[in-house]
Amino acid sequence: MTRTPGYARERWVNIGLGAYFALILLFLYGPIIVMAILSFQGPQGGMTFPMQGISLDWWGRLFRERAAELGPAIVRTLVVAVETGLIAAAFSVVIAFAYRRRLPGSRLLFPAVILALMTPGILLGLGVSLWWRLLNLQPGHLSLLGVHVVWALPFAFLVMLAVLNRFDPRIEESARDLGASELRTFFEVVMPIIWPGVLSAALFGFTLSLNEFERSVLATSQNTLPLQLWAMLTVGIIEPDLYALGTLTTLVTFVIVGALFIPTLLGQLRRVSRRGTE
Amino acid sequence: MSSSSSASVEPIEAVAARSEPASRGRTSGGGAWAALLAFPAAWLLVFLIIPVLVVVVVSFFVPTLSGFVREFTLENYQLLAGSPAFISTLGNTVLNALITTVITFLLGFWVAYYLALVVPDLRRRFSLFIIALAPFFTSFLIRAIAWIPMMGREGLLNTALIDLGLISQPLDFLLFSDFAVRVAMVQLYLLFMVSPIFFSLSTVEPAILEAARDSGAGWWAILWEVLLPLARPGIVIGAVFVFVLSMGEFATVRLIGGGKTSSVGLGIQNFVTYIQFPQAAAAASILVLATVIGVAILFRYGRVAEGL
Numbered sequence: 001m002t003r004t005p006g007y008a009r010e011r012w013v014n015i016g017l018g019a020y021f022a023l024i025l026l027f028l029y030g031p032i033i034v035m036a037i038l039s040f041q042g043p044q045g046g047m048t049f050p051m052q053g054i055s056l057d058w059w060g061r062l063f064r065e066r067a068a069e070l071g072p073a074i075v076r077t078l079v080v081a082v083e084t085g086l087i088a089a090a091f092s093v094v095i096a097f098a099y100r101r102r103l104p105g106s107r108l109l110f111p112a113v114i115l116a117l118m119t120p121g122i123l124l125g126l127g128v129s130l131w132w133r134l135l136n137l138q139p140g141h142l143s144l145l146g147v148h149v150v151w152a153l154p155f156a157f158l159v160m161l162a163v164l165n166r167f168d169p170r171i172e173e174s175a176r177d178l179g180a181s182e183l184r185t186f187f188e189v190v191m192p193i194i195w196p197g198v199l200s201a202a203l204f205g206f207t208l209s210l211n212e213f214e215r216s217v218l219a220t221s222q223n224t225l226p227l228q229l230w231a232m233l234t235v236g237i238i239e240p241d242l243y244a245l246g247t248l249t250t251l252v253t254f255v256i257v258g259a260l261f262i263p264t265l266l267g268q269l270r271r272v273s274r275r276g277t278e
Numbered sequence: 279m280s281s282s283s284s285a286s287v288e289p290i291e292a293v294a295a296r297s298e299p300a301s302r303g304r305t306s307g308g309g310a311w312a313a314l315l316a317f318p319a320a321w322l323l324v325f326l327i328i329p330v331l332v333v334v335v336v337s338f339f340v341p342t343l344s345g346f347v348r349e350f351t352l353e354n355y356q357l358l359a360g361s362p363a364f365i366s367t368l369g370n371t372v373l374n375a376l377i378t379t380v381i382t383f384l385l386g387f388w389v390a391y392y393l394a395l396v397v398p399d400l401r402r403r404f405s406l407f408i409i410a411l412a413p414f415f416t417s418f419l420i421r422a423i424a425w426i427p428m429m430g431r432e433g434l435l436n437t438a439l440i441d442l443g444l445i446s447q448p449l450d451f452l453l454f455s456d457f458a459v460r461v462a463m464v465q466l467y468l469l470f471m472v473s474p475i476f477f478s479l480s481t482v483e484p485a486i487l488e489a490a491r492d493s494g495a496g497w498w499a500i501l502w503e504v505l506l507p508l509a510r511p512g513i514v515i516g517a518v519f520v521f522v523l524s525m526g527e528f529a530t531v532r533l534i535g536g537g538k539t540s541s542v543g544l545g546i547q548n549f550v551t552y553i554q555f556p557q558a559a560a561a562a563s564i565l566v567l568a569t570v571i572g573v574a575i576l577f578r579y580g581r582v583a584e585g586l
């Protein structure tokens with residue numbers, strides 16, 4: 001450690017920044033936590049404090065009364081999310097490999113992927129719905145899947161770039177030098193090494209699709225869970241059972257994000273540190 | 279894109295460049311990948327490029343009661359340009375986006391600084407980053423309505439302020455207002471600002487800071503003359519993300535703006551509800567134009583292009 005004259009002041013700045021970071025976490029998580037607490041509101045309670053007792057009443061109402069309208073939407077949401085995850089992961093592998101080798105076309109695809117990240121959701125949804133109209137098609141599953149993959153692809157691509165960044169190309173070269181074909185090299189040598197990264201990319205896409213709203217609202221005529229939620233929020237009366245629903249979907253998302261990051265984080269950092277000590 | 283300076287300027291490019299095998303050229307085994315590349319390319323064409331172009335094209339179509347007919351007109355743009363309500367909505371959208379961008383920078387820079395430069399242990403650094411990042415994956419709608427119990431008339435904030443004796447009447451501007459929308463948007467998009475700055479600052483070698491310190495630079499001098507210039511590409515990319523996303527915002531505006539505020543995105547959605555597709559398309563085209571101008575200014579001002 002250096003002990004220049006500014007060192008003590010710098011230390012205090014750092015302690016202050018730690019406290020500041022805690023406040024930012026409170027800002028990010030606070031409303032979600034308050035919402036979770038209020039979902040256990042008593043039967044007579046409303047959308048804000050004070051709590052009129054503590055009960056599972058609103059959770060019960062969510063499962064009893066909302067199940068019928070939410071059920072089909074949940075199934076639809078899960079189907080699209082799984083498809084989005086798989087397609088985004090497959091595409092991201094292809095683009096990342098092509099990009100890594102500077103194949104013709106990959107240079108062009110890179111700005112397109114960044115454009116996908118930066119196109120406002122409402123514009124994309126409107127565009128797809130208008131295009132479908134021009135083609136005399138009814139917006140539905142395919143148009144919805146289309147915009148979800150567009151949204152998920154940039155994130156999956158960044159994950160794959162990070163994964164390939166740690167992947168030693170000599171392994172691939174050795175396999176090919178020993179006479180393995182391109183396909184065989186990929187499936188028997190490359191894939192077993194990078195599959196946790198591919199899984200991460202797929203889970204990324206799955207999670208992003210699960211909660212996607214702004215692109216979806218105009219892109220389909222069939223409600224997904226966020227679209228159903230939007231309808232409930234904008235048309236009906238808001239009651240604490242929506243807090244229960246919000247808490248539930250948030251929990252599910254956190255579980256997936258945890259499953260997504262914790263193993264890869266630990267694994268990859270271990271690999272990095274091992275390489276560092278060699 | 280020059281290869282010499284791009285590594286320090288564009289983190290995404292840098293990652294990509296490093297992932298490239300140094301020993302192999304562009305020749306071997308590319309055929310299969312090049313063919314496979316057609317699939318994502320076609321997908322992006324069908325679901326990204328063409329939809330955006332269709333919006334521009336339809337904005338010049340003549341509106342009818344059931345949608346539009348394929349005849350050219352400037353009527354949609356003339357209508358919007360002559361509407362004081364639309365002009366003020368556009369102004370409000372740009373203002374909200376600018377405020378959100380500036381606030382996320384002021385708040386987010388220190389988060390990135392703390393994570394990248396203060397937290398010593400690599401694993402702890404990334405764990406904290408992911409903890410901060412995790413809410414981004416949850417539903418934007420849920421995060422918007424979660425502000426209701428915080429900021430409502432009987433919400434946590436008003437109750438606390440009254441209990442502390444700071445105010446006697448609940449503050450009405452906390453919810454269903456421009457203020458509420460801005461607070462919620464800052465919360466929604468903060469991590470889009472933090473992440474690129476975090477990655478920029480993470481590439482700063484500790485030796486550079488040591489050297490600056492050894493040559494007598496104080497904390498402020500290091501911040502202004504070393505860290506901010508190095509973080510600049512990350513700041514510009516973060517600002518572009520936040521600005522673009524805030525410009526398109528409509529769900530948050532609808533849910534906690536309480537009808538007292540509007541945005542172009544919400545206007546687009548309303549047009550669609552009334553089957554006024556060409557007007558929606560024209561509004562969307564204007565939104566894109568305004569966004570592109572904003573992004574161009576950001577890049578110009580941020581001088582990121584110099585390094586690319």
